[in-house]
Amino acid sequence: MSRLQLALNVSNLEEAVSFYTAFFKTEPAKVRAGYANFAIAEPPLKLVLFENLEAPGTINHLGVEVFSSEEVVDATTYLSDQGFETDIEVQTSCWHAVQNKVWVDGPDGSRWEVYTVLSDVPASESATEDELCCVPERLSISAKPAACC
Numbered sequence: 589m590s591r592l593q594l595a596l597n598v599s600n601l602e603e604a605v606s607f608y609t610a611f612f613k614t615e616p617a618k619v620r621a622g623y624a625n626f627a628i629a630e631p632p633l634k635l636v637l638f639e640n641l642e643a644p645g646t647i648n649h650l651g652v653e654v655f656s657s658e659e660v661v662d663a664t665t666y667l668s669d670q671g672f673e674t675d676i677e678v679q680t681s682c683w684h685a686v687q688n689k690v691w692v693d694g695p696d697g698s699r700w701e702v703y704t705v706l707s708d709v710p711a712s713e714s715a716t717e718d719e720l721c722c723v724p725e726r727l728s729i730s731a732k733p734a735a736c737c
Contacts, residue, residue: 593651599644
């Protein structure tokens with residue numbers, strides 16, 4: 589099982605959380621400074637909001653949330669076999685969660701990830717701003733994964 593992830597830049601996090609709570613009839617799963625996410629059952633969607641005053645109303649990135657590391661490995665193999673250059677992140681702490689993920693570039697500059705959440709990072713252990721945004725290293729499927737962030 590998996591669900592689509594849509595990560596949006598918003599100008600006002602509080603206003604966006606209020607709108608999406610009403611729109612999807614679902615409270616957010618996590619809210620942190622400048623960040624919120626929703627785990628929506630119907631339609632199956634992971635909605636992630638990033639407060640970004642410089643690019644509100646735009647897509648931050650797209651993804652597919654899967655529920656095991658094995659599914660991330662399978663996706664990595666498949667995407668590599670399709671000829672995509674993959675960016676692999678293993679046990680990376682990014683945006684308030686520890687995750688395994690693979691990134692590929694899509695058409696027109698889009699950025700896609702397939703990921704699984706390994707654990708939550710509690711609000712009391714909030715990361716610094718530098719630790720919030722992962723910039724994955726370019727790795728091939730055969731390369732030894734390295735931690736980023």
